[in-house]
Amino acid sequence: MNVSKETEQKxxxxxxxxxxxxxxxxxxxxxxxxxxxxxxxxxxxxxxEKAYKIIGxxxxxxxxxxxxxxxxxxxxxxELRIKMLEKQEDKIKEKxxxxxxxxxxxxxx
Numbered sequence: 001m002n003v004s005k006e007t008e009q010k011x012x013x014x015x016x017x018x019x020x021x022x023x024x025x026x027x028x029x030x031x032x033x034x035x036x037x038x039x040x041x042x043x044x045x046x047x048x049e050k051a052y053k054i055i056g057x058x059x060x061x062x063x064x065x066x067x068x069x070x071x072x073x074x075x076x077x078x079e080l081r082i083k084m085l086e087k088q089e090d091k092i093k094e095k096x097x098x099x100x101x102x103x104x105x106x107x108x109x
Contacts, residue, residue, distance in 0.1 A: 003106070003107065004106065006106075007103055007106045007107065010099050010102060010103045010106075011103060013099055014096060014099055014100060014103065017092055017095065017096045017099070018096070020092060021089065021092060021093070021096075024085055024088065024089050024092070025089075027085060028082060028085045028086070028089070031078050031081050031082050031085070032082060034078055035075060035078040035079065035082065038071050038074050038075045038078065039075065041071055042068065042071050042072065042075070045064060045067060045068055045071070048064075049064075050064075051063065051064040051067045053067055053070075
């Protein structure tokens with residue numbers, strides 16, 4: 001099969017897009033894991049009387065309200081990051097679909 005240089009470039013572009021998608025997926029999974037940990041911590045914090053915060057290698061007593069505010073803020077940040085990654089992921093998928101259709105069309109001709 002003989003493909004044009006333009007088609008080869010599009011195929012290479014698709015491969016790079018696939019690599020980017022894998023990186024987005026890994027980053028998204030990492031954020032989702034951290035989000036689940038934060039949600040779990042918030043749930044446990046509601047059921048406890050005392051609160052502790054880990055700073056470096058030590059655990060120190062903390063005000064429950066301050067810790068809740070801190071965790072809630074972190075939760076919102078991770079939720080925003082995940083949404084942002086999902087939007088970028090959708091754009092990349094659309095671009096990949098478009099290029100893939102072009103490549104398949106050129107190969108069929």
